Amino acid sequence: MKKLLIVDDEINTANLLSRFLTRNGFEVMTAASGAAAAELLKNHEFTLVLCDFRLEDTDGREVLKKIKQQYPETGVIIITGYSDIKMAVELIKMGAYDYITKPLYPDEILNTINKAIETHSALAAAPVNIYPSTEKNTDKRSIALTPGNQELVAGTSEASKELARQINLVSPTNYSVIIFGESGTGKESVAKSIHQNSDRSNKPFVAMDCGSLTKELAGSEFFGHEKGSFTGALNTKIGHFEMANGGTLFLDEIGNLSYEIQATLLRTVQERKVKRIGSTKEIDLDVRIIVATNENLIEAIQKGRFREDLYHRFNEFAIYMPPLRNRGNDMMLIATHFAKITSGELGKNISRFSSEATIALTNYAWPGNIRELKNVIRRAVLLTEGEEISGKTLPLEIYNQYIKTPVNEALAETPQAPIILPKNDLKNAAMEAEYETILRVLKEVNYNKTKAAQILNIDRKTLYNKMNAASQQTIKA
Template sequence: MNHILIVEDDTTFALMLQTWLTKKGFAITSVSGVGAARRALQDEAVDLVLCDLRLPDGEGIDLLEWLNARRQPVPVIVMTSYAAIPSAVQAMKLGAKDYIAMPVNPEDLLQKINEVLGAAARAVEPKQPKPKAAPEEPGYLEGQSEAARQLYSYVRLVAPTSMSVLINGASGTGKEYVAKRIHQLSKRADRPFVAIDCGAIPRELAASEFFGHKKGSFTGAIEDKVGAFVEADGGTIFLDEIGNLSYDVQIQLLRVLQERRVKPIGTTTDIKVDVRLIAATNEDLKAAIAAGTFREDLYHRINEFTIHMPRLCERGEDIPLFANFFLDQANRELEKPVPGFRPDAMEQICRYRWPGNLREMRNTVMRAALLSQGAPVGVEHLGLEVAESAKRTAALHDPESERTKIVAALQHCAGNKSRAAEMLGIDRKTLYNKLKLYHIE
């Protein structure tokens, strides 16, 4: 029977937890402060600590530091209010295994407890040979919100299959990372992952990029080129912003997916290829089909399984986690010892709507880390306009006014699309897609 130490000064809540967890088969000791918790940990064998961050004689972080100093490997789950999530992030940096926001959902808590205890048990078992696992991408964080848990449950569900996957989501939400995770968790993980940005390829060169060409086959073909499909043979090809492909390239792509063969430009010989396709778009492809700009048969071929990427503003619980994660990245890349965010800065980060999603947050945090010059990041370093962000986001999600807002921004910026996109709070690629959707010249 696993022994859990509850450290909570709210006696009613502590009693509720003790009663419920006892019914679930755990032995429970409950104390109300840091000092009492230290004594309990010295006197008893404890398998897990469930600790509030705010206590009468100190903080849960004090208890973590004490455990670290004693090299006592007891896993800790911290309990915190939403407003104190930055402190929970700090606690996890000090070694806490997980955190849970209050009011506590009992089933979520039980799941976290079982996960932490299971991991601790595996850590002390004799090492057994095991299959090579897909490594966690060093430049990304999955997050712990309900939206993130659902997203990555779908990733783990579809990854081992051979199904084609279509990833829908706004720019900056991490579509390419999700594609890479699917590849890393698939049976093709030891084969190539080739990513192509369909929005960045000139129409006349798309077929060459995908299928390759022979030297001299067209003006500018000064040497043989291996196409992306041949390069990805045995692995995964990721086509980002697939909605930007011209109609004739869509026809060629459909043929390759059906026949599993490519014919480089300027040759008469087919090359057999074995690739898994993952595509992504921030467009409504069904609307594009209705408008006659995207083939319906290709849509069904690439859409055997759909994953929707949530916007960052839909992942409130993850926002402070990503902010700290990107700050750690900035410290490494800029070689700056920025210790963290001031409370006013973190409050503004959590209130901001982040229309550019994770990409915007990363750039904002990188810039703030540079401006802070080693001091904690404050609101003056972030440069965020919280109220204006909310207005822009609301405007761009109103289908009746979206076209009018885009036209007005272009007129205000004298047709400069980069400045117009910045004014609207979107990236340039998204603006081009909107211009295409609304037939704006």
């Protein structure tokens, strides 16, 4: 059970928060002052500290400073009032994981805490070099795996070596970078590696998903707004540009921005100044911009969907992310890496893959790339009871690659079809027929689940549910 410390001199707030987090599975202790928190930190090991910025005997800055000096592995989240937002951004630069503004909302608190703990767990999983050199090298810019960089793993393929070369080449510069590649290839992980190996590494790395932005919200998310500047602006909001000042701003799915927002973005990038909505004050910017897209931006320019001048502003250096299917033996290295991390998170000791699992994984096309592989391995580790991941812990569309591989006969005495169901049970018979149809369509579309769902006239979620249901029958059988 994860142990949390709440530091707040408002006793009612601390008690309410403590009860809520206890109901959600955490072990919680509270302190009403900085001094009381210091005593608890001496005698207990906390995964995370939630600290109010304003305390009677000190403030969040001092608490954070002491925690980072004495207990560097303990995460800190700052709780702040409206007027403390600017200071909270500074505290993040000092090492706070995040900040939460009052009034407190349960869903927001729980989401932020879970993300912080996930980062903490990954850090505890013994970081390793992702591109280790064969020569002795103490260069501080050598790329290392970090909590936010779990998808960028050492590779031996030519594609991986070229990717490493480009990252090492561009990291020390202030060049803007465009990262191209299919969804799930790890574009954000590359952006983080560039940031971590630059002179800005001790400054914020702020990621923003442009694909989820509406036209109405984009300006506020990019540039921030003042309280009362428009209907619904109940408090001041810091924009992503301002939040990333001094560091790196990563804009994912940049091709999804509307043409109007692109024009505003171009002006900000050119002038290196930002102005919150509702404010007359301009704020100077020193931000490195890295963008990512799975679209062909040249084609988007030709069709009038993307501004050519903005493209050239971003395109000082371009990196192409190879799909997983083009990375040869790297796939099993990455799979082993994810298995190690997940095994540590779950307290298991999984050290290897069975022959059938290896065959199935290496024969699958991986349309979802590294993101799909990570999810598959996390599921397999959860289902594995011993020290070896077997083929039957894999999703059916992947395990089927083993079933239909001729060499499986030499590796298993009695290879069986993935579903064993009583034929006289109509429900099971219907499920098997449905499964076979799904599997056939998946094969026809090279295991692209989105396309398969369209052909089957169901949504993607329904497809996953049917596949998981069939998988459970396989496990029971």
